[in-house]
Amino acid sequence: MMMVMMVKMMMVVLLDFTNYVSTLPAPSSVSMKSVDMKHELKWSPLQAACSTAVLYSVQFQGEFELMVLNGRWVDAPECQLIPHTHCDLTFDLGSDSDYNLHVRAQCGSQRSPWTELSPPFNRRDTVLMAPEMTVTAVGDALHVTFAKLPLTAVVRVTVWKRGDELQATVYPMPAEQEVLLVPALQEGAEYCVRARTVLDTRIHSSSTDTECVSIAGRPDAAWKRTTAVTVTVVVMAALLFAVFWAAVHCRPHGCQTYLHKEPLPRSLEPDWDIQIPMSPEEAELCEPIHVSSAPSH
Known part of the structure; x- marks a missing residue:
């Protein structure tokens, strides 16, 4: 009898505790704002009396969690027991799959039910702004x-x-x-x-x-062009002056010293001693003829 009474009392206490815990309402107006691949989950502040600060926690479930982890929900590391009504999930939603997201509130020992984002979010739905x-x-x-x-x-x-x-x-x-x-x-x-x-x-x-x-060009381009033109003019003027000075001041003997003429190689020297063989008859016909001038009167 005593045991039965204790069991009933425990059931009443547990029932009262369950009712106490479930009295905290769930967050509302859960939405996702995604701009330029920055994903931020938002919700409305909890409208309930709480003697302490209301804290929020967020979980996500993507294709990997569904297929590999058997449908497990994963805590968003930066969004556990936070006082804010927004959560940055940019680095948590790392694939192009659909993600289920939900958030709940906590006040002391009380926890609200989860409120799920509907429909699921895919980062391809982000809004891109002009860069x-x-x-x-x-x-x-x-x-x-x-x-x-x-x-x-x-x-x-x-x-x-x-x-x-x-x-x-x-x-x-x-x-x-x-x-x-x-x-x-x-x-x-x-x-x-x-x-x-x-x-x-x-x-x-x-x-x-x-x-x-x-396009103005390279900063040093004008300086380089000016320098190149100046150097060219100076060099050409120096060469012309040197040629003019040599033509005016160079004496024959002095010029021979500086302008020495190299002899031609023997293979290129002309051979002017050419002898043409003749027969004896042609030699007799080619006797020298002496011409004397008449005495002048």
Whole structure:
């Protein structure tokens, strides 16, 4: 009899405890805000009397948890017993699968039921904003700089010479690079740039405003050209002066000393002692003839 009474009392206490614990309402208005691959779960503050601060905890369940961990829910490490009504899940939702998410409140020893996000969230549903772009000309190149790019995204940068947009060149740049260098551009020309962020063929942001800058050339290019022209003129003037001075002041004997003529090799010397063989008859006909001039009167 005594044992039965004790069991009934324990049941009443447990029932009262269960009713006490379940009196805390669940969080409401659970939603996901995802911009540029930054995922933040939000909910409304708990409208219930609590003698201490209300704390919240968040769990997630993705494809890996469903298939490999047999449907297990995983605690979001940075969102356990937090006083805020928002939770950054950017680094927790690391795949393109659908994620189930839920949140609950706790007040002292009381815990509310879980409130689940509906529908599940997929990071492909993020909203991409036009990237923050800065364009500067450095020498004959363009430096295109970006800030706060989404994770895993690619930035497509379009560059063209003003007035020739049909010949534009598109440069894909991974988000972690942050700076794009476009070298060897035409000096004195003006180039225009615009960009947009792309996650895949279906997800892309709007384009930035077009920014145009002029290419002034390398900072030292003008100095180098001026120096080269000056050196060339000085060298040519010195050579002309040397030739003119030599032509005026060089005496024959002195010039022979500096302008020594090398003898030709024997193989190139002309042989003027040419003898033509003749027969005896031709030799008799070729007797020398002496011509004497008549005495003048």
